[in-house]
Amino acid sequence: MNLKSVLGSALPALSTAARCPPTGAVLPSPDLPDNYEPAGLRVNIDNLLEHASPTWNVSTTSFSVELTSINASFFEYHHTAATRSEHGVREVDTNTVYRIASITKVFNVLALLLNAPLALDTSITQYVPELEGREEYVEITLRMLASQVAGIPREVSAFDWYSERGLQLQELGFPAPDPQDVPTCDIVPDGACSRSQLFDDLLADQFSWLPGQRAGYSNPAYTLLGYAIENITGKTFEDILQDDILGPLNLTSTSLSPPDPSEAIIPVGAGEVLIGFDIGTYNATAGMFSTPRDITAFLRSILRNDLLSPIRTRQWLKPTVYAGGLTADIGMPWEIYRLSHLTPDGRPIEVYTKSGGIPGYSSMALLLPEYDMAASILVSFEAGSDPSVDLTDIVLASLIPSLDSLSREQAEKAYAGLYLDAGHGTNGANTTDATLSLVIDDGPGLKITEWTNYGKSILDVLAGDKNTTVEGLDARLYPIGDKNRWRMVVEKLVSENEDSSLPGGMCMAWFRVDQMRYASLSFEEFHFQMDGGVVMGVENRGMRQRLTKRT
Known part of the structure; x- marks a missing residue:
């Protein structure tokens, strides 16, 4: 099962549509009712177990x-393998360590943002003594390493085909x-490489791509970042994590140290060895242990801006380079997907993820900033493929x-309706016959179906400006x-068949933001006027309107 097959017939395409809503939230994030569960999610996971792919063993x-x-x-949904190591838990739950x-x-980048945000565009050679004097590394910055565009090899000695088979x-x-x-x-x-062994091999190797050229996943790139953060702070990476992230967020079951x-x-097979194996120089790139409870708490802290300011969090949740294809990008260290046709309007929904994999274990962290939601998927398995991708698709x-659907229902109840002249404008002048009608339809946001002032249609004016009809x-x-x-945001409706792959068909709504001004x-x-969480009216300063919501 994959997301493409799941969504192929999910929603019909619109024959005409507004193609260019702004990125991110188009309605307020929903308030979840008591005992809320996404429709069909538990049943779909049940079905995955019942009809599991032949490539992984339930x-x-x-x-x-x-x-x-x-x-x-x-x-929460937990599944415990019937066959597993007798040394581990008998049944997995939210406090089980993976x-x-x-x-x-993600922890690595957050530590960098907390301790040295202004160092992102400085050279790695300033912080790693082994790279001093290496001309080929002088222009490689911390940002390039975090964004996977530094060209550092994928691995150095680990996962070598000769060593494995x-x-x-x-x-x-x-x-x-x-x-x-x-x-x-x-x-x-046999054991992990030492720091000196890592650099002996790394500096004898070549770049996988030219630095700054294109994305190429690299574990040693994050090892270098870990060394840089240690140099900047004068502390070990483990202490940095504890002092700046794990301690403040009370993530008591998360660490670099193997758990009890x-x-x-503990799965049978490779995981029985890896659960207690110190991966040495890989610790800053892939060494952590955690629980579902701690990972969801960590992701929740990102949504709440607990450690970074809202502005810095918003900037962090952005792409830095293309990943290939039309729907995937790379951030620091986000693997970002823009998923279309999951909603009635067919707009792309941004999903910020970070996957992980080591023999015996895989993981996926998911952030949906548009809805203020997140998810963790943690897996232990014997060998072969694992279900983390299937589970991600289903979630x-x-x-x-x-x-x-929930955000539409709540926005319709709160905002949709008819707004009428309250008897005066914002400058005290009479604004007779001023109206505004808002509805929730299959498109994004709140649609304006009627807007008048002094009995005249403002939509007529906007349509004329776009050389179209209302x-x-x-x-x-x-x-x-x-x-x-x-x-x-005002758009001219277009045919679904219009070619959007050429510049003439590109979304330009972002270019026209705040372009329509009247007398400054x-x-x-x-600006909606609220009283006790209830919408009472709306103000438009440019039109000098103050309208009251009809109940």
Whole structure:
């Protein structure tokens, strides 16, 4: 199962549509009712277990799925493998310890943002003595390392094909290597490479891509970031995590140290060794252990801006480079997907993720900033493929439509309706025959179906400005995210068949934001008036209107 197949027939495409809503939230994030569960999610996970892919074994696979709002967790699903190590937990739950592998990279970047945000565009050679004097590294910055565009090799010694199955490959035509080329460390269970061994191998290697050229996943890139943060702070990476993130957020079950086996889920196979294996130089890139409870609490802290300011959090949750294809980007260290056709309007929904994988374990952290929601998916398994991708697809395909429907219902109840002249404008002048009608339809945001002032249609004016008719116009309000301020975006409806792959068909709504002003004041901006959480009216300063919501 994959997201493409799940969503292929989810919603029909619109024949005409407003193609260019702003990125991010188009309505306020929903308030979850008591005992809320995304429609069909639990049943769909049940079905996944019942009809599991032949590439993974239900009897040797355990997993935990936990969803959280900005306030608290609201959904859990745990499956315990029938066959597992006897040294681990008997049954997985929200407090079970898993290896989270590369979710560690999110903690790494956050530590950098907390301790040295102004160092992002400085050279790595300033912070890692082994790179001093290496001309090829001088222009590689901390931001490039965090964004996976530094060109650092994917691995150095770890996961070498010869170490894993060299004799088998030679029988299939691979050559016998020179003994001096065979890795001597980062081999389970022999031991991890030392720092000096890492740099001996790294500096003898070549860049995978030219620095700054394109994205290429690298674990050693985050090892270098870890060394840089240690140099900047004068503390060990473990102490940085504890002092700046784990302690303040009370993540008591998260660490770089192997857990008591009785608190962890331990699969048969490679995971039995990896659960207690010190991965050495890989600790800053993939070394952490955690629980579903702690990971969802950590993700919740990002949504709540607990450690970073709202501005810095918003900037962090942005792409920095293309990943290839039309719907995926890379951030620091986010793997970002823009998923379409999950909602009636077909707009792309941004999902910020970080996946992780190490023999015996896989993980996925998910952030949906538009809805103030997050999820953690932690898996332990024996060998072969694991269900983390299938579980991610199921979670998103169930959660996003459910949240979108809920936000529409709540926005319709709160904001939709007819707003009438309250008897005076913002400057005290009479504004007879002023009206505003807002509805929730299948499109994004709040649609303006009627807007008059002095008995004249403002939509007629906007349509004329777009060289179209009122029927061919789409005027909608979108939340700014600052108190109760909303902004109008006006578009000309287009055919679904219009080519948007050429510059003439590109979305330009972002270019025209705040362009419509009248006598110094924007008439794109609408400020809803609230009393006890109830919408009482709306003000438009540019039109000098103050309207009352009819009940």
